[in-house]
Amino acid sequence: MRADRLLSLLLLLQSRGRMTAPELAAELEVSVRTIYRDVEALGAAGVPVAADRGPAGGYRLMDGYRTRLTGLTGAEATSLFLAGAPGPARDLGLGPFLASAQLKLRAALPAPAAGQAARVQERFHLDTPAWFRDADPVPHLAAIARAVWDQRTLRARYRRWSGAQAHREVHPLGLVLKGGIWYLVAAGTDRPPRTYRVSRFLDAEVTEETFERPAGFSLPAYWARSAQHLEARLHQGTARLRISPRGRRLLPMLFGAAGARALEAAGPAPGGDGWSEVELSVEAEPVAVGDLLRLGTEAEVLAPESLRRAVADTVTELARRYRTSGEVHMPSGTDRPGERGVPS
Incomplete structure (x- = not known):
C-alpha cells in the first residue's frame, strides 16, 4: 500500500x-x-x-524532473481502453488519434496489463445510439468541437423544433453525448447557457473572437440540472393504472425510470388474478394517450377521468377504422362481386 x-x-x-x-x-x-x-x-x-x-x-x-512511470495497474489500463468509444471519437474527428494513443499505451504497458487491455477490446463493445435508431447526422460537429476547445465564439444557423431557422452567435461551453445524440451547451452573448441539438445546426462558423467562460460553470452540474428540469417539465401529471402481470414487466421497458419508480412504489403484485394498481408519471395528455396505448390490453387507465376518456375515445376511433363487420372496402374502380361477370 x-x-x-x-x-x-x-x-x-x-x-x-x-x-x-x-x-x-x-x-x-x-x-x-x-x-x-x-x-x-x-x-x-x-x-x-x-x-x-x-x-x-x-x-x-525539481525543475526538469519527470518520471516515465505511468503508475497504471492492470485494471486502470483496462478501463482506459473501455472508455475509448470509437463512434464518438470518430464523430469528433479524433478516431485516428484514439487508435494511435491506444497503440502507444499498449506498447508502454507491461505484458500482463497489455494482455488485459487486448481482451477488453475483444470482449466489450460500446454502442451508444439507442435501439432501432440511426445516429443523427452531425456534419458540423468537428467545427463545433473546435470552437468549444479553443473557446471561440460560434456563428451558426439553427433549425428549431418548429422547423423555423434562427441565426445564433453563441459561446460554446461543452458537448454532451446522450443516448447516441450530441448536444451543445452554449451561452448567448446576453443569455444564460442553454442546450442545442447538434444535428439541427445547418452551418457553423468558428470565429476568431474568444470569450470568457462563466465563473464557476460546471458542465456535469449544468447537464444534471437540465435533465431534471426537462423531466419535471415533461411529466406534468400522474395516471393511475390497473395493469396485468405482463404489464408490470412492460412498464420499465416502455417508460424507463418512471415505470421502474411506479413499480417500486406499488410494491409486490397481489394474489388472485395478479392485476395491480400503480401510479405512473406521464406527460401532457395528448402524449400520454399514445404512450399508454403501447401497453395495449395489459393496462386500464383508472384516473384521471379526462385521460381515461381520451384513451377510450382513441380506442373507439381505432375500432371504427379497423372494424371487422365483414364490410369490404374496395379501391375505386375495382370490380365488386356480381359485376362485370364476376360470380356473386
Whole structure:
C-alpha cells in the first residue's frame, strides 16, 4: 500500500506542480505526518523533491524532473481502453488519434496489463445510439468541437423544433453525448447557457473572437440540472393504472425510470388474478394517450377521468377504422362481386 501511495504522491506533484502537505494529505486521505514521512522516503529513493517555505510554499519536484512511470495497474489500463468509444471519437474527428494513443499505451504497458487491455477490446463493445435508431447526422460537429476547445465564439444557423431557422452567435461551453445524440451547451452573448441539438445546426462558423467562460460553470452540474428540469417539465401529471402481470414487466421497458419508480412504489403484485394498481408519471395528455396505448390490453387507465376518456375515445376511433363487420372496402374502380361477370 505504501508503494502505491508514494507513486501517487509523485504523480500528483508531477501533474499539479507545487502542493502543500495538507493538500497532499487530503488528496491521498492520510495524515499530514504521513506525508512528511512519504516525502522523506521519496528523497531517500533519489526523487528530487524540493520544500519551499512561506505562505506560498509547499512541495514540488525539481525543475526538469519527470518520471516515465505511468503508475497504471492492470485494471486502470483496462478501463482506459473501455472508455475509448470509437463512434464518438470518430464523430469528433479524433478516431485516428484514439487508435494511435491506444497503440502507444499498449506498447508502454507491461505484458500482463497489455494482455488485459487486448481482451477488453475483444470482449466489450460500446454502442451508444439507442435501439432501432440511426445516429443523427452531425456534419458540423468537428467545427463545433473546435470552437468549444479553443473557446471561440460560434456563428451558426439553427433549425428549431418548429422547423423555423434562427441565426445564433453563441459561446460554446461543452458537448454532451446522450443516448447516441450530441448536444451543445452554449451561452448567448446576453443569455444564460442553454442546450442545442447538434444535428439541427445547418452551418457553423468558428470565429476568431474568444470569450470568457462563466465563473464557476460546471458542465456535469449544468447537464444534471437540465435533465431534471426537462423531466419535471415533461411529466406534468400522474395516471393511475390497473395493469396485468405482463404489464408490470412492460412498464420499465416502455417508460424507463418512471415505470421502474411506479413499480417500486406499488410494491409486490397481489394474489388472485395478479392485476395491480400503480401510479405512473406521464406527460401532457395528448402524449400520454399514445404512450399508454403501447401497453395495449395489459393496462386500464383508472384516473384521471379526462385521460381515461381520451384513451377510450382513441380506442373507439381505432375500432371504427379497423372494424371487422365483414364490410369490404374496395379501391375505386375495382370490380365488386356480381359485376362485370364476376360470380356473386
